[in-house]
Amino acid sequence: MKTFATTATSTSKSTNKSNFRARIMKYAWQIWRAAEDGTTWKWCMKQAWRLYYLAKAMRQGEVRFTYLKADGTIRFATGTLKNLPAGITMPNGKKLTKPSYKAMAYFDTEKNAFRSFKVENFLAMAI
Numbered sequence: 001m002k003t004f005a006t007t008a009t010s011t012s013k014s015t016n017k018s019n020f021r022a023r024i025m026k027y028a029w030q031i032w033r034a035a036e037d038g039t040t041w042k043w044c045m046k047q048a049w050r051l052y053y054l055a056k057a058m059r060q061g062e063v064r065f066t067y068l069k070a071d072g073t074i075r076f077a078t079g080t081l082k083n084l085p086a087g088i089t090m091p092n093g094k095k096l097t098k099p100s101y102k103a104m105a106y107f108d109t110e111k112n113a114f115r116s117f118k119v120e121n122f123l124a125m126a127i
Contacts, residue, residue, distance in 0.1 A: 020052065023052065023101070024045070024048045024049060024051075024052050025048070026101040027047070027048035027051050027052065027101055027119055028041070028044040028045045028047070028048035029044075029101075030101050030102050030119050030120065031044040031047050031048060031119055031120045032044045034118070034119075034120040035120065047119075047120075047122060048119075050122065050124075050125065051104060051119055051122055053125065054104070054122070054125050055081065055104065057125065058079055058080050058081040058082070058106055059081045059082055060082060061080060061082055062078055062079070062080045062082075062109055063078070063079060063080065063125060063126070064076070064077070064078050064125070064126035065077055065079070065122070065123075065124065065125040065126060066123040066124050067117040067121045067122050067123055068117075068121040068123060069117070069121070070118075070121075074123065075117075077106075077108055077110070077115065078108070078109050078110050079106035079107060079108050079109065079115070080106065080107050080109055081106060081107065084107060101119065102118065102119060103116045103117060103118055103119065104116060104117055104119055104122065
């Protein structure tokens with residue numbers, strides 16, 4: 001019995017560790033699919049890691065970052081994912097429960113509203 005409990009604990013820890021790697025690979029794949037020019041896989045992986053660190057920082061507090069809007073302008077945003085209640089409903093009626101790897105959703109603290117951007121349009125995070 002004791003070895004079973006140890007195995008179950010190590011399995012759950014390894015699942016959590018591999019979960020973030022799967023998330024990064026899914027972000028990289030979405031960026032790769034959206035790229036129309038000769039974007040390399042290496043660059044897609046770097047962008048995916050940047051998105052991962054952005055989401056991780058937003059769970060800790062407010063973060064300044066930039067992305068390219070759909071109309072081609074650059075948007076300087078301050079957003080957070082901290083202290084958001086579970087089962088948030090977006091303005092269009094959809095619930096924010098299942099993660100999307102095509103878009104990054106966040107709460108814009110300047111506009112006091114939820115916003116999102118396509119992962120391939122992410123430019124930089126302020127340090």
